[in-house]
Amino acid sequence: MSTTTSTPIPATLIPGDGIGPEIVDATLAALDALGAPFEWDRQEAGLAGVKSAGDPLPKAALDSIRRTRLALKGPLETPSGGGYRSSNVRLREEFQLYANLRPALTIVPGGRYEKVNLVVVRENLEGLYIGHEHYVQIDNDPHAVAMATGINTRQGSRRALEFAFEYAVANGRKKVTLVHKANIMKALTGIFLETGQQLYESKYKGKFELETVIVDACAMKLVLNPWQFDVIVTTNLFGDIISDLVAGLVGGLGMAPGANIGANAAIFEAVHGSAPDIAGQGKANPVALMLAAAMMLDHVNRQDLATRLRTAIDQTLNVDQVRTGDLGGKASTPEFAQAVVARIKNS
Ligand code: NAD
Numbered sequence: 069m070s071t072t073t074s075t076p077i078p079a080t081l082i083p084g085d086g087i088g089p090e091i092v093d094a095t096l097a098a099l100d101a102l103g104a105p106f107e108w109d110r111q112e113a114g115l116a117g118v119k120s121a122g123d124p125l126p127k128a129a130l131d132s133i134r135r136t137r138l139a140l141k142g143p144l145e146t147p148s149g150g151g152y153r154s155s156n157v158r159l160r161e162e163f164q165l166y167a168n169l170r171p172a173l174t175i176v177p178g179g180r181y182e183k184v185n186l187v188v189v190r191e192n193l194e195g196l197y198i199g200h201e202h203y204v205q206i207d208n209d210p211h212a213v214a215m216a217t218g219i220n221t222r223q224g225s226r227r228a229l230e231f232a233f234e235y236a237v238a239n240g241r242k243k244v245t246l247v248h249k250a251n252i253m254k255a256l257t258g259i260f261l262e263t264g265q266q267l268y269e270s271k272y273k274g275k276f277e278l279e280t281v282i283v284d285a286c287a288m289k290l291v292l293n294p295w296q297f298d299v300i301v302t303t304n305l306f307g308d309i310i311s312d313l314v315a316g317l318v319g320g321l322g323m324a325p326g327a328n329i330g331a332n333a334a335i336f337e338a339v340h341g342s343a344p345d346i347a348g349q350g351k352a353n354p355v356a357l358m359l360a361a362a363m364m365l366d367h368v369n370r371q372d373l374a375t376r377l378r379t380a381i382d383q384t385l386n387v388d389q390v391r392t393g394d395l396g397g398k399a400s401t402p403e404f405a406q407a408v409v410a411r412i413k414n415s
Contacts (some may be wrong), residue, residue, distance in 0.1 A: 076107040077368055080132040080139035085114040086342025087352035087401075088142025094354035094405035095140070095361050098380070101412040102373045104365060109136060113155050114144030114342070125155040130162060137163075137333040140364055142357065143342040153199060160192050165330035166224065167231035168192040168307060169363070170339055172314040172324060175355075176385050176395055181317045186297045188314055189235060190307025191228035192328060194220045195256070197304035218256045220303060225263040231329065232301035233272045243277045244268075247286045247302035247310065260303050287313060315339055322353030322394045325360035327367070336364040350400040353392040355381055358408065380411035 081096075083089040099106065111129035112120045121128065124144070133139050146154040159165070168190040174183050196218035206212035229246075236244050246265075250258040261280060268278045276299075281289065283306045289296060290310070294317050302310060315324035321340035328335040338356035346352055358381055365374035384390050390407040391397025399407065 074105040074370070077105045077138065078136040079106040079108060079364075080129070080136045080141075081106075081108040081110045082113050082129060082139060082141040082144075083110070083116070084142025084342065085116055085145040086143060086344045086347035088114075088116075088144075088342055090348075090350065090352050090401045091338065091354040091357045092140070092142045094401050094408075095357045097405045098358055098377060098408050098412060099361055101409040102376060104361075104373055105368075105370070106140075106364075113141075113159075114146075117155070118152075124152045125158050133159075133163060133333055133335070138364070138368070139333070139335045140357075140361060141335055141337040143338065143340060145342045145344070157197070157199065159335060160328055160330075163328075163330050163333035163335070164193065165328035165333065165335060166191065166193050166227050167329045168311075169231075169235065169327045169329060170307075170311040170314070170324060171363075172311075172318045174318050175323060175382055176319050176391070179319055181294055184294050184314075184317050186294065186314065187235070187239075187241070187299045188307060188311040189228065189232035189299065189301045190311060191220075191225065191260070191301075191303050192307075192330075193304070194218075194224045195304035197308065218253075220256055220259050222259060222263055225260045225303075226267060229260070229264045229267050229301055232299055233267065233276075236276045236299045237272070241276060241298045243279060243298040245286070245297055245300045246278065246280045247283050247300055247306055248280065249283050249306070251282060257303055257306075264301070283310070286310065290314065290317065311339055320353075320394055322356055322392065323359070324356050325358075325363055327360065327363045334364075334367055336360040336367070350402065351393050352401050353394050354401055354405060355385075355392075376412060376415050380408050380415060383411045384408045 083092040109132045113129045117126045144155045170188040200217040203211045204213035248257040248261040250261045324339035326339045362374040362377045384407045390399045
């Protein structure tokens with residue numbers, strides 16, 4: 069067993085809604101077993117925030133992240149249609165979390181696609197996703213027309229693209245695919261394409277290959293041959309959809325972690341939502357959040373602990389064959405967590 073002394077790192081912990089508290093408990097068990105240096109400040113948000121403080125994003129949670137600039141977050145529920153605005157979107161705006169990094173790596177062999185290893189970088193603050201929308205009433209129908217405004221800026225596109233390009237260089241990636249729809253949304257996604265091409269020509273040419281693909285073709289190519297991709301960078305809404313597709317290539321949402329990186333903070337979470345259909349049943353797969361915690365350890369330069377965590381997850385799944393139901397296994401969330409903890413303690 070390896071031992072390392074380390075200074076405590078203050079970090080905010082938001083268990084979230086639905087399966088959030090279950091997968092957060094499982095992840096904390098693994099982090100405790102590792103002796104991870106995080107000093108947690110536990111806060112509520114989402115539906116849990118509404119219940120405890122009358123606000124889906126309580127001031128206490130925001131203040132905590134302002135102080136720690138680092139958070140591990142369970143999924144937060146957002147009502148569809150009416151109701152409050154997404155706390156996830158508000159958190160991204162508040163802390164200018166402009167890049168969303170979503171790696172997809174095959175860990176469990178035997179699925180439809182073997183050896184997938186690609187990364188989606190999603191611009192996280194702009195585009196059609198910002199939710200500037202309204203209805204127009206005609207006669208007696210208040211919802212006769214629906215309108216949405218998408219906004220992409222040169223500067224906003226540039227910082228997300230720069231993050232993806234720097235990630236590619238730092239991680240020895242050979243190709244970046246810029247995904248757009250500039251044939252139809254010529255201005256809205258054309259600016260992202262144009263900015264990416266200019267940035268590549270001026271700073272990154274020769275460091276990796278840049279290819280550009282239209283989003284619909286990209287979806288088809290990902291299903292036919294995901295191995296042709298390395299790093300994908302795209303606008304907010306396309307990134308939202310493409311990263312779920314990519315999660316499906318490596319075993320589903322239970323296996324997909326994500327990091328929201330910005331100028332003022334970094335927030336780590338699973339790609340999936342609160343899974344209300346299985347909440348409270350001990351069925352949730354905690355791997356996505358555990359892998360997000362591994363990304364958080366990388367972020368604070370504890371690659372040693374991140375590697376031990378990833379190895380323990382891999383061994384639990386593939387050597388011990390302990391798996392939750394979404395991966396065809398029978399383990400409950402706490403049973404899976406205990407198996408990971410046992411592996412960590414022996415590492
Ligand atoms: P979801 O990701 O919660 O669930 C989709 C499907 O995947 C469900 O069948 C669910 O059971 C399954 N699933 C998801 N995570 C799983 C896991 N860890 N283990 C096993 N199965 C898992 O998507 P949804 O149902 O569309 O959304 C539910 C709520 O979550 C909504 O309110 C939505 O706004 C919110 N949401 C939050 C985030 C976030 O906080 N970052 C992200 C996406 C959705």
